[in-house]
Amino acid sequence: xxxxxxxxxxxxxxxxxxxxxxxxxxxxxxxxxxxxxxxxxxxxxxxxxxxxxxxxxxxxxxxxxxxxxxxxxxxxxxxxxxxxxxxxxxxxxxxxxxxxxxxxxxxxxxxxxxxxxxxxxxxxxxxxxxxxxxxxxxxxxxxxxxxxxxxxxxxxxxxxxxxxxxxxxxxxxxxxxxxxxxxxxxxxxxxxxxxxxxxxxxxxxxxxxxxxxxxxxxxxxxxxxxxxxxxxxxxxxxxx
Amino acid sequence: xxxxxxxxxxxxxxxxxxxxxxxxxxxxxxxxxxxxxxxxxxxxxxxxxxxxxxxxx
Numbered sequence: 436x437x438x439x440x441x442x443x444x445x446x447x448x449x450x451x452x453x454x455x456x457x458x459x460x461x462x463x464x465x466x467x468x469x470x471x472x473x474x475x476x477x478x479x480x481x482x483x484x485x486x487x488x489x490x491x492x493x494x495x496x497x498x499x500x501x502x503x504x505x506x507x508x509x510x511x512x513x514x515x516x517x518x519x520x521x522x523x524x525x526x527x528x529x530x531x532x533x534x535x536x537x538x539x540x541x542x543x544x545x546x547x548x549x550x551x552x553x554x555x556x557x558x559x560x561x562x563x564x565x566x567x568x569x570x571x572x573x574x575x576x577x578x579x580x581x582x583x584x585x586x587x588x589x590x591x592x593x594x595x596x597x598x599x600x601x602x603x604x605x606x607x608x609x610x611x612x613x614x615x616x617x618x619x620x621x622x623x624x625x626x627x628x629x630x631x632x633x634x635x636x637x638x639x640x641x642x643x644x645x646x647x648x649x650x651x652x653x654x655x656x657x658x659x660x661x662x663x664x665x666x667x668x669x670x671x672x673x674x675x
Numbered sequence: 676x677x678x679x680x681x682x683x684x685x686x687x688x689x690x691x692x693x694x695x696x697x698x699x700x701x702x703x704x705x706x707x708x709x710x711x712x713x714x715x716x717x718x719x720x721x722x723x724x725x726x727x728x729x730x731x732x
Contacts, residue, residue: 516721532720541716566692576689585688589698606700672706675684 476574483617500555501527510558513542513550544669545592548608548615566593566609571616584623587674594674595619599627603673605666615669618662625659 505527508515515530531551532540542550557563567586575584575595584597592606595616600623607615687697702710 514717514721532717541713541720543713572689585685587684587688587698588690588693589700590693591700674700 479570479574480617480621483614484621500551503555503558504530504551507558511551511554544671545606545608548612549591549610552612553608553610564610567595567611567616568613571595571611571613574620584620589674592674595623596675597623597627599631600624601630602626603675605671606674607671615666618666621662622659622666625662629659 504511504515508517508530513531517524517530519525532542540547553564566588572586575586575597576582582598584595587594587596589606591609593609593611594604594606595611596604597620602623604623605619607619684698690697
């Protein structure tokens with residue numbers, strides 16, 4: 436019943452949700468069980484990194500997207516050339532330089548997501564994915580008392596800013612994939628943690644595990660550097 | 676970023692959707708010329724003869 440009311444298809448999240456409600460709606464009284472939101476965030480971010488080596492970002496799904504492009508080309512807001520000079524239909528992989536260039540594409544990473552991945556996902560799902568999912572928004576702003584960052588919707592990009600981070604945030608795509616959000620979250624939270632807590636011999640605020648996807652690390656700095664390297668490879672521009 | 680600029684920006688934090696007249700990218704001259712160049716590359720690429728698929732070739 437609770438699952439149904441909350442709009443979940445399974446009871447998977449109900450225990451977490453009930454604990455959050457217990458924590459939030461019993462003013463003046465501590466609930467018997469405290470909801471460990473920091474662990475929830477750590478697990479969610481960890482899950483994204485663990486799947487990265489196997490799935491990359493769009494490794495296998497690109498085949499499905501080619502088929503979607505072939506069958507519903509009008510749903511994509513990108514320039515396509517379906518016919519050759521003689522009026523014959525060309526192979527779908529040559530319709531746009533989004534895919535057929537291996538080492539270089541005139542489309543940058545943000546354009547690739549916004550102009551290709553998002554329209555394809557919108558066709559696959561019952562409703563278009565939002566610019567920032569509810570899950571991402573809750574990670575940044577669980578409540579007025581538990582907020583660790585803000586998001587900013589620019590016309591063509593989305594920016595997240597963790598409180599205390601001294602790095603310039605990246606311009607993320609307009610529609611942010613969870614895996615990219617996880618990397619940027621990790622990079623910024625890592626910096627804030629290092630600057631304000633770890634370097635001052637205070638207890639670190641960010642809970643992390645000793646393995647992040649393909650790499651195992653001994654020091655926190657090593658993991659943050661890896662997240663930074665992955666993001667750098669996407670050639671994102673900085674904001675602010 | 677100055678305090679004033681940050682306060683102005685903070686006003687638009689955590690919106691549910693982008694609203695016209697709020698946050699727009701402040702592209703530098705270099706970024707704008709890059710965008711123009713990339714736009715031309717995209718157009719040229721679509722006309723590139725090497726893309727034409729000949730199944731029997």
